[in-house]
Amino acid sequence: MLSTSVIFVKETELVVINQFGRPVRNISEAGLAFKLPDPIQTRISIDRRLNLLALAPSEFVTRDKRNLVLNAFMIWRISDPVKFLASVRNQTTAEQRLETLAYSQIGAGIGALPMGDIFTLEDDRSALAVLFEDIGVQTNDLTLSELGIEVKSIRPEKFGFPRQNLLAIYKRMESERNRIARQYQAEGNEEASKIRAETELEVRKLQAEAYRDGQMTVSTAEAEAAKIFAEAFETNEDFFQFTRSLDAYEKIFSEDSQLILSSDLPIFDQLLDPSASQ
Amino acid sequence: MTLSDDIKLIARRCVTPLKWLAFGLLPSIYLLSGFYSLEGEQAGVLKQFGRIVNNSVEPGMHYHLPWPIQSVDKLSVAEIRSMEMDFSEEVDRLLQPESTTGTGDLVDVALSVQYNISDAGRYLSQAQSAENMLRHIVASETLFYLGGNDIDQLLTTGRNRLQTAVRSSVQSRLAELELGVRVTSIQLQRLDPPPSIKRAFDAVDSARSERQKLIQDAEGERNAKLAQARGAARVVMAQAEAEASEYVQLALGDTSKLLASLEQFEKTPKLTRSAIYYETLERIFSKAKLQIVSPTEE
Numbered sequence: 001m002l003s004t005s006v007i008f009v010k011e012t013e014l015v016v017i018n019q020f021g022r023p024v025r026n027i028s029e030a031g032l033a034f035k036l037p038d039p040i041q042t043r044i045s046i047d048r049r050l051n052l053l054a055l056a057p058s059e060f061v062t063r064d065k066r067n068l069v070l071n072a073f074m075i076w077r078i079s080d081p082v083k084f085l086a087s088v089r090n091q092t093t094a095e096q097r098l099e100t101l102a103y104s105q106i107g108a109g110i111g112a113l114p115m116g117d118i119f120t121l122e123d124d125r126s127a128l129a130v131l132f133e134d135i136g137v138q139t140n141d142l143t144l145s146e147l148g149i150e151v152k153s154i155r156p157e158k159f160g161f162p163r164q165n166l167l168a169i170y171k172r173m174e175s176e177r178n179r180i181a182r183q184y185q186a187e188g189n190e191e192a193s194k195i196r197a198e199t200e201l202e203v204r205k206l207q208a209e210a211y212r213d214g215q216m217t218v219s220t221a222e223a224e225a226a227k228i229f230a231e232a233f234e235t236n237e238d239f240f241q242f243t244r245s246l247d248a249y250e251k252i253f254s255e256d257s258q259l260i261l262s263s264d265l266p267i268f269d270q271l272l273d274p275s276a277s278q
Numbered sequence: 279m280t281l282s283d284d285i286k287l288i289a290r291r292c293v294t295p296l297k298w299l300a301f302g303l304l305p306s307i308y309l310l311s312g313f314y315s316l317e318g319e320q321a322g323v324l325k326q327f328g329r330i331v332n333n334s335v336e337p338g339m340h341y342h343l344p345w346p347i348q349s350v351d352k353l354s355v356a357e358i359r360s361m362e363m364d365f366s367e368e369v370d371r372l373l374q375p376e377s378t379t380g381t382g383d384l385v386d387v388a389l390s391v392q393y394n395i396s397d398a399g400r401y402l403s404q405a406q407s408a409e410n411m412l413r414h415i416v417a418s419e420t421l422f423y424l425g426g427n428d429i430d431q432l433l434t435t436g437r438n439r440l441q442t443a444v445r446s447s448v449q450s451r452l453a454e455l456e457l458g459v460r461v462t463s464i465q466l467q468r469l470d471p472p473p474s475i476k477r478a479f480d481a482v483d484s485a486r487s488e489r490q491k492l493i494q495d496a497e498g499e500r501n502a503k504l505a506q507a508r509g510a511a512r513v514v515m516a517q518a519e520a521e522a523s524e525y526v527q528l529a530l531g532d533t534s535k536l537l538a539s540l541e542q543f544e545k546t547p548k549l550t551r552s553a554i555y556y557e558t559l560e561r562i563f564s565k566a567k568l569q570i571v572s573p574t575e576e
Contacts (some may be wrong), residue, residue: 011403021442031329050405050455063501068370069372073414075455104354119382119425126380126426152455155418158365158375159425160384173383173429177478181485184326189487192496199500203507210511214518221522225529232533239543242551243536246558257566262573267559 005037016081023082046081050152053095053102059162062105064114064196070159072132074102075152076143083148097147101139102154109135132156312344319356321398325349329438333399351402355395356463361409363416376472377421382576388468391416391448393461400458408457416464419447429471433479437466488512521557 009015009030017025017043027033035041057071076098078084089092110118110129118127136154143149161169202228233240253259263272290496294370315338316322322335326348342348349397365387366375376384393412395401405411423444427436471479543550 007455010328011325011330011332011399012557013454029329030325030327032327040475047406048417048468049403050411050457052405052407052411054414057370059372066420071370071373073418075411096289118379119380121380121426121428126422126424128424128425141327143396153451155414156421157417158373158377158416159421160376160378163372163374169384170472174475174478177475177482181478181482184411184485184489188492191489192492195493195496195500199496199503203503206507207514210514217515217522218519218525220366221525227528228526228533236540237545239540240536242371243554246554250558250561253566254564254566255567258569259563260569260571263570264573267556270568 001105002037005034006038007033007035007043009033010045012047012049014048014078015037016044016046016085018042023085026081036241044081044085046078047082047091048078049075050075051091053098054157055099055102059101060110062110062113062115062118064116065166066115067162068110068115068118069162070156072106072154072156074098074139074154076149077152078148079144079150080148085148087147094147094149096150098143098151105135105139105142105155128156128159137145186275187233195229294554304528306343312337312342312348312567314350314352314353315339319354320352321355321395323351323353323399323402325351330399330403333397351398352393353398358392358394359412361391361416362388362467363391363413364467365417365420370399377424379427379432380425381428384468384472385424385432386468386472387420387466389416389420389444390465390467391461392463392465393459395458396460397456397458400426401455402456402458405454406471408459412459412461414451415451416444416448416461419444419451422447432469433471437469440469441466465533467486467492494511 007015009027009032011030013030015027015034016023017027019036025035029071035043050095051073051128053076055072057069059069061067075096078094086095086096113127118131120127132153132155135150139154140151143151152272185244261268314322316335318337320337322332322340323330324332324342327344327346340350342350365377373386373485373558376385376388379385391412391500401408420440423440423550424432432440445461448461448464470476539550540556
């Protein structure tokens with residue numbers, strides 16, 4: 001009988017000491033503990049470990065009547081054994097209560113937001129994370145006060161759209177990609193033709209400048225040549241007039257020219273009258 | 279001597295050795311049960327009456343007080359364990375296989391998690407199944423990260439960032455929960471668009487490279503044409519310069535010839551004049567057709 005006064009408390013458990021059926025003491029430190037022997041005081045062990053409750057996938061509706069599908073999980077543990085025993089008593093019942101509570105909280109949370117608020121990239125944190133933190137806090141408040149259970153977190157594991165919407169989503173993504181591809185093509189073509197047009201302009205410019213510069217060079221040279229002639233001309237105008245005229249005659253008259261000359265010309269003196277002297 | 283007498287004699291003789299056994303050997307065995315050893319990669323959790331008194335007993339040979347006073351749990355802690363998670367493997371009536379990004383697009387994700395035990399005591403006593411919890415936490419933190427980015431970021435620069443960001447946020451959750459597990463790394467095995475529309479995504483990549491190619495080709499053409507044009511321009515200039523030089527050279531040549539004649543002329547003007555005159559006429563008259571007529575006195 002006395003041996004029931006000595007109890008070992010494991011790290012994984014909380015022990016409630018009941019005296020004549022009424023809870024009088026909680027032991028939360030593991031190790032050796034003492035109590036009054038049975039049946040004056042009896043012990044009840046409560047698992048204090050963290051539990052994982054995986055919720056089945058379910059469909060929820062947003063504020064703007066769009067459907068979302070998600071499955072979530074809860075991490076919970078018993079924090080107040082007396083309240084726990086008074087409310088649900090065992091793990092199975094606890095899980096049922098938690099599940100119901102979770103679904104209603106998640107439903108409420110999602111139902112309060114329009115789809116656009118959930119799929120937004122505004123801040124660094126995803127809108128989902130913020131939403132589920134709130135859901136977790138609210139659920140925890142409820143479970144602590146009603147069930148003596150601490151809910152550490154409720155989080156989604158998968159989150160998306162009803163299966164029947166998937167095809168439409170794939171199509172949307174695909175046409176978006178096609179649009180982007182076409183845009184790249186268009187940009188490429190536009191840039192390429194811009195480059196070609198510019199090139200054309202530059203080529204023409206180069207050609208025109210070369211022509212202009214060339215012409216200038218030639219005309220400068222022509223002027224120079226004329227100057228050389230003029231300078232030479234000035235030294236003896238008379239002589240140069242004479243030779244220049246003779247040059248002109250030589251160029252003007254060719255095989256096809258017909259000259260009608262007077263016999264008075266001095267060159268013909270010897271021809272017609274050899275004795276005449278000049 | 280009767281049989282019963284013999285038995286009594288043997289029994290009396292056996293008592294002493296049996297006493298030795300009972301009061302000497304058995305307690306010794308009991309006391310010796312407290313010896314234990316830990317391998318290099320192991321850590322021990324020493325409990326006294328169920329309470330953890332040392333959650334990281336070093337490797338080696340140790341002694342603990344025998345049960346039920348003390349007990350030891352051995353765990354392999356240095357070993358890095360690995361967990362594969364393929365998010366698209368879900369087969370469910372309701373759930374889509376892919377993961378959802380921040381803008382409502384879908385991506386196909388698979389990753390692996392490397393972790394080890396950081397606090398052996400906590401690992402054993404904090405949760406019913408720490409590994410299972412880890413799995414769910416990784417799934418949820420990955421989901422949150424994907425939900426905070428758009429698909430283009432994720433498919434291009436997002437891979438490394440996802441790995442570090444998810445590792446860090448999972449680690450924070452684990453620390454909050456005091457699970458005694460540490461995630462050493464997260465590795466993305468797969469982050470792709472849904473298989474059925476992968477082709478459209480590849481087409482974008484090829485369109486992007488084609489754009490580059492179109493531009494580069496045009497640039498190449500441009501360089502060639504400009505080089506050609508510059509070459510042609512040089513030719514034009516060279517020709518002009520040649521022509522120009524010719525003009526000047528001819529002028530110089532002709533004037534020097536004439537200056538030479540001038541010198542001659544200035545020495546004997548009349549003679550030179552006639553000579554040049556007649557030479558020129560020679561050339562003209564021998565080519566052209568001549569008619570010589572006598573002028574009539576009118």
